[in-house]
Amino acid sequence: MTDRFARALWLEPPYACHLRDEPLPERGDEQLLIRSLYSAISRGTETLVFAGAVPESEYSRMRAPFQDGSLPGPVKHGYANVGVVEDGPPSWIGRNVFCLYPHQTRYVVNADAVVELPADVPAARAVLAANMETAVNALWDAGIGVGDRVTIVGAGVIGGLIAGLTAAIPGTDVELVDIDPGKNVLAEALGARFRAPATATTDRDIVVHASATGAGLDSAIALAGFEATVLEMSWYGATPVTIALGGAFHSQRLTLRSSQVGAVSPSRRARRDHGARLALAVSLLADARFDALFELEDAAFDDLPAVMHRLASPDDKSLCQRIRYP
Numbered sequence: 345m346t347d348r349f350a351r352a353l354w355l356e357p358p359y360a361c362h363l364r365d366e367p368l369p370e371r372g373d374e375q376l377l378i379r380s381l382y383s384a385i386s387r388g389t390e391t392l393v394f395a396g397a398v399p400e401s402e403y404s405r406m407r408a409p410f411q412d413g414s415l416p417g418p419v420k421h422g423y424a425n426v427g428v429v430e431d432g433p434p435s436w437i438g439r440n441v442f443c444l445y446p447h448q449t450r451y452v453v454n455a456d457a458v459v460e461l462p463a464d465v466p467a468a469r470a471v472l473a474a475n476m477e478t479a480v481n482a483l484w485d486a487g488i489g490v491g492d493r494v495t496i497v498g499a500g501v502i503g504g505l506i507a508g509l510t511a512a513i514p515g516t517d518v519e520l521v522d523i524d525p526g527k528n529v530l531a532e533a534l535g536a537r538f539r540a541p542a543t544a545t546t547d548r549d550i551v552v553h554a555s556a557t558g559a560g561l562d563s564a565i566a567l568a569g570f571e572a573t574v575l576e577m578s579w580y581g582a583t584p585v586t587i588a589l590g591g592a593f594h595s596q597r598l599t600l601r602s603s604q605v606g607a608v609s610p611s612r613r614a615r616r617d618h619g620a621r622l623a624l625a626v627s628l629l630a631d632a633r634f635d636a637l638f639e640l641e642d643a644a645f646d647d648l649p650a651v652m653h654r655l656a657s658p659d660d661k662s663l664c665q666r667i668r669y670p
Contacts, residue, residue, distance in 0.1 A: 347368075349365055349366065350368050351363050352412075353448070355390075355418060356417055356418040357415075359394065361394065361649050363649065368450060368451070368452055371432065371452050374455055375454055376431070376453055377431035378427040380427040380445075380449055380451070382426045382473060382666055383426070383446075383447045383666075383667045383669075384474075384665065384666050385424075385652070385655060385664075386424065387665075390421060391655055391656045393421050397583065399582045403415040408422060408446065409455070412446075421446055422445070422633065423473045424472070424473065424475070425443050425446070426442050426473075427440070427441060427450075428441075429602075439461075440467045441459060442458065442473045447645070447648060462630065465637050469634060469635060469638075470626060470636065471581065472505070473629060474605075476629060477621055477625040478502055483509055484578055484609035485610075488513065488516070492549045493545075493548045494518050494519075494549045495518075495552070497552070497560050497561075497564045498553060498554035498555030498560055498577075499524070500556075503520065505556070505637070509628070511534060511535035512535070519536060519537045519538070520534070521544045534634075543561070547570075548567050548577050549565075551565075551568045551572065553578060554578055556578040556583075561585065561656065562588050563590070564576075565598060568598050570600075571596070572596070572598060573601065574598055576600060642667065643668065645663055645667055651665060
């Protein structure tokens with residue numbers, strides 16, 4: 345293998361993937377050659393792509409920024425990569441950067457496609473930036489403010505990031521709800537209270553749902569107070585979801601709305617573009633509390649195919665699986 349080639353993970357839905365060798369393009373004068381240090385796997389989107397569970401209507405809209413191939417596949421997918429600039433304009437060489445790039449050992453991109461990591465953001469933590477961008481958009485969409493009583497249902501990576509950001513807002517009362525009692529450790533690390541669904545506090549100002557289950561969404565609706573907002577973060581792919589709207593949903597005059605990272609929240613869209621939102625997300629990862637979202641051990645790049653199979657299992661309880669590059 346020479347520096348003119350790279351290795352990349354290609355998904356071949358359903359439930360197949362391989363590492364492939366591929367040539368690197370020639371670098372343009374203003375482009376960067378980046379050597380990957382870490383990447384991370386999105387348990388939501390990437391496992392649905394891997395399983396072949398993306399609805400045909402969403403093939404185009406769910407395209408990753410630097411995806412090669414097209415759904416239903418094979419595709420080179422992913423969007424959480426941290427690397428070091430090996431070649432490019434002299435002022436860039438040696439900088440650590442985040443890019444919405446798939447799992448690949450080296451790659452060439454335009455300089456405006458990356459965000460330089462601030463000195464206080466470790467490269468290993470910065471792989472959360474894409475998920476953090478989703479969490480930032482959620483707070484903007486929900487309009488969470490000082491003193492709000494907020495519940496997050498689903499203590500995965502997105503739910504954890506939202507809980508951590510919300511807990512840092514003065515006066516907020518934050519509960520993180522999950523069916524796994526072991527998530528109490530995560531909640532404590534993020535500054536939130538842990539609750540099982542049966543013991544969660546009701547009459548909340550804002551409830552964020554991030555469990556990707558119909559039962560979780562039912563719980564979120566039941567916890568919301570009069571005229572409160574339930575913000576739906578989950579993406580179910582091709583799986584139909586049934587929820588109970590025959591109870592207090594109407595009499596409570598609840599608002600059920602979606603939040604998705606593909607567009608900047610309307611509350612900020614006139615003053616923030618995607619680049620500004622991503623730069624903000626990267627800067628927020630100076631907070632060491634978010635290390636609680638990683639698995640105890642990184643996985644090696646060469647083990648990525650096996651890791652994808654493990655994460656696609658409904659029995660796997662991993663949070664953010666970080667990938668270490670050689």
